[in-house]
Amino acid sequence: MSQEGKLTLDKRLALVSFTKDPRPFITVETELCKECEKKPCLYICPAGVYTWQDQLNYNTEGCLETGACLVVCHKIGAKAIHWKYPAGGKGVSFRQG
Amino acid sequence: MSGEGFEVAVVGAGPAGSAAAITLARQGVQVLLVERGSFPGSKNVFGGRIYTYALKRLLGDAWKDAPVERFIRKEGITFMSNDSAFTLEYEVKDPEQSFSAVRAKFDKWLAEQAEKAGAQVITDSLVDDLIVENGQVKGIIAGEDKIPTDAVIACDGTTTGLARKAGLVKMLEPQQISIGMKDVIEISPGTIEERFGVDQGEGAAHVFAGSCTDGLRGGGFLYTNKDSIALGLVVGGDDVSIQAKPSHSLLDRLRAHPKVQRLIKGGKNREYNAHMIPEAGPRMLTRPFTGGMLVAGDAAGHLLNNGYTFRGVDMAMIAGMAAATTILDAKKTKDYSAGNLQSYETRLRKDPALKDMYTFSKVPSYLRNRRLYGVYPEIVCSAAEAVYRVDGTGKKKIYKEMRAQTKGKVSTLTLVRDLLAGARTF
Numbered sequence: 001m002s003q004e005g006k007l008t009l010d011k012r013l014a015l016v017s018f019t020k021d022p023r024p025f026i027t028v029e030t031e032l033c034k035e036c037e038k039k040p041c042l043y044i045c046p047a048g049v050y051t052w053q054d055q056l057n058y059n060t061e062g063c064l065e066t067g068a069c070l071v072v073c074h075k076i077g078a079k080a081i082h083w084k085y086p087a088g089g090k091g092v093s094f095r096q097g
Numbered sequence: 098m099s100g101e102g103f104e105v106a107v108v109g110a111g112p113a114g115s116a117a118a119i120t121l122a123r124q125g126v127q128v129l130l131v132e133r134g135s136f137p138g139s140k141n142v143f144g145g146r147i148y149t150y151a152l153k154r155l156l157g158d159a160w161k162d163a164p165v166e167r168f169i170r171k172e173g174i175t176f177m178s179n180d181s182a183f184t185l186e187y188e189v190k191d192p193e194q195s196f197s198a199v200r201a202k203f204d205k206w207l208a209e210q211a212e213k214a215g216a217q218v219i220t221d222s223l224v225d226d227l228i229v230e231n232g233q234v235k236g237i238i239a240g241e242d243k244i245p246t247d248a249v250i251a252c253d254g255t256t257t258g259l260a261r262k263a264g265l266v267k268m269l270e271p272q273q274i275s276i277g278m279k280d281v282i283e284i285s286p287g288t289i290e291e292r293f294g295v296d297q298g299e300g301a302a303h304v305f306a307g308s309c310t311d312g313l314r315g316g317g318f319l320y321t322n323k324d325s326i327a328l329g330l331v332v333g334g335d336d337v338s339i340q341a342k343p344s345h346s347l348l349d350r351l352r353a354h355p356k357v358q359r360l361i362k363g364g365k366n367r368e369y370n371a372h373m374i375p376e377a378g379p380r381m382l383t384r385p386f387t388g389g390m391l392v393a394g395d396a397a398g399h400l401l402n403n404g405y406t407f408r409g410v411d412m413a414m415i416a417g418m419a420a421a422t423t424i425l426d427a428k429k430t431k432d433y434s435a436g437n438l439q440s441y442e443t444r445l446r447k448d449p450a451l452k453d454m455y456t457f458s459k460v461p462s463y464l465r466n467r468r469l470y471g472v473y474p475e476i477v478c479s480a481a482e483a484v485y486r487v488d489g490t491g492k493k494k495i496y497k498e499m500r501a502q503t504k505g506k507v508s509t510l511t512l513v514r515d516l517l518a519g520a521r522t523f
């Protein structure tokens with residue numbers, strides 16, 4: 001396939017502008033994740049915030065603030081995610097939404 | 098933020114919030130419109146296209162100043178298999194009925210109209226909570242600021258935080274949401290017009306069903322802006338979680354399809370963005386009001402996505418206007434109790450535009466049928482291949498070919514049942 005097809009998530013997120021919120025707006029009780037069978041957060045997040053390597057890791061720097069992880073974690077997962085929006089004016093800023 | 102003298106606080110400067118604020122401010126109500134983003138639209142993402150009627154209803158002739166990207170001349174739907182595509186296209190009579198837009202421009206412009214009408218717009222401000230006295234909402238709390246008001250209109254979008262705080266909804270279910278994401282790809286205006294066969298200033302809206310979602314509930318979309326193409330995909334929250342397919346990998350599938358490749362060829366990526374979509378309809382909330390507060394737009398499930406038309410922005414604007422009108426009525430007696438705000442629900446149900454949401458209320462459950470995303474698009478493509486293929490090996494009549502294609506994939510009974518259910522739903 002020609003080059004138009006190839007666009008990794010990292011490249012995609014590099015095109016998005018963020019203003020970092022120093023406070024953690026998402027926290028995960030990762031101990032609970034060990035009991036989580038389906039780990040839906042790994043699949044729903046369009047920004048790949050959640051990854052699994054021996055344990056649940058999360059990096060909110062690329063968070064696009066959809067809030068979908070909260071829904072699936074609480075209904076399919078082990079209710080480990082505490083989620084709120086970043087402070088006013090912080091977080092993602094879309095120019096092409 | 099000054100806490101003095103606001104009669105109504107509107108939370109969220111999306112289409113619902115700005116429409117509500119415009120409607121109130123025009124009647125001289127002291128309105129505060131609060132937005133968490135650094136400008137209205139900076140947090141908002143859609144396909145997308147806006148149906149003009151709603152904007153006309155809100156602004157009259159002044160709708161013509163809206164930041165339109167392109168008026169939609171061509172409506173298309175493509176059923177795709179991995180390596181083929183069957184497309185239907187319709188050229189609408191009146192392209193002014195809808196236009197493509199970019200939310201960072203459109204939402205910003207609409208909030209400016211609210212400001213012009215007399216509303217005070219505050220950005221960079223996240224509303225954390227509600228002031229509640231004796232079960233009645235009496236204002237908003239944003240950080241250190243407590244702002245007392247007579248009433249609040251919650252237009253805070255699909256995460257519906259304020260309705261949750263007011264006890265109007267519990268946590269949503271995964272099947273009540275979809276996740277949508279898109280690439281915005283820069284392409285020159287001339288190339289867009291050539292590739293899509295449209296005149297200057299006109300554009301195309303296109304949806305894709307089939308292999309792009311790998312059998313999951315959802316589909317792709319494409320809209321042409323002035324000098325870019327918005328290419329995205331929506332997938333069901335339950336499906337993507339349980340089938341364990343990273344949501345963004347499906348956008349890659351769409352992008353990699355040969356038909357799509359030809360449409361975006363030579364383009365440069367401008368941005369990637371994503372947003373959640375409420376799919377449960379207005380029944381998402383137990384009711385869209387409580388004492389002192391009304392909920393409008395995505396936050397109340399005011400959206401209709403039936404697969405070929407996606408209506409969130411127009412519904413949000415109309416619902417925002419309905420909420421504001423309800424407040425204007427309540428203002429006459431200064432009674433903002435739940436009992437008195439109840440007329441909001443009737444207003445929503447009776448509105449000729451919003452009525453569609455209730456008429457098509459069975460659509461979300463119909464669209465949960467996975468055959469629509471897997472086997473049916475596959476059958477359409479293989480039947481078309483059989484019809485158009487000439488290789489000298491002899492051909493069947495079209496009807497026989499169609500029958501042969503469905504064989505083993507889906508029983509006649511199931512097919513008929515799905516068709517009938519579709520006829521009843523749409």
Ligand SMILES: Cc1cc2nc3c(=O)[nH]c(=O)nc-3n(C[C@H](O)[C@H](O)[C@H](O)COP(=O)(O)OP(=O)(O)OC[C@H]3O[C@@H](n4cnc5c(N)ncnc54)[C@H](O)[C@@H]3O)c2cc1C
Binds near residue numbers: 137147224399408
């Ligand atoms: C991928 C995708 C494609 C779509 N395509 C289309 C389409 O083509 N056509 C169409 O009509 N619709 C489409 N929609 C739906 C449409 O985007 C929504 O229905 C519409 O934006 C709803 O408007 P709203 O005002 O209710 O909410 P939003 O537009 O979400 O606005 C909510 C606002 O509230 C702000 N906010 C939230 N919480 C707070 C808080 N606590 N304090 C302060 N501010 C807050 C947000 O920053 C935001 O500005 C699409 C949606 C998606 C995700």
Ligand code: SF4
Binds near residue numbers: 038074076079080
């Ligand atoms: S879904 Fe929730 S509980 Fe499960 S792995 Fe993810 S964060 Fe942990």
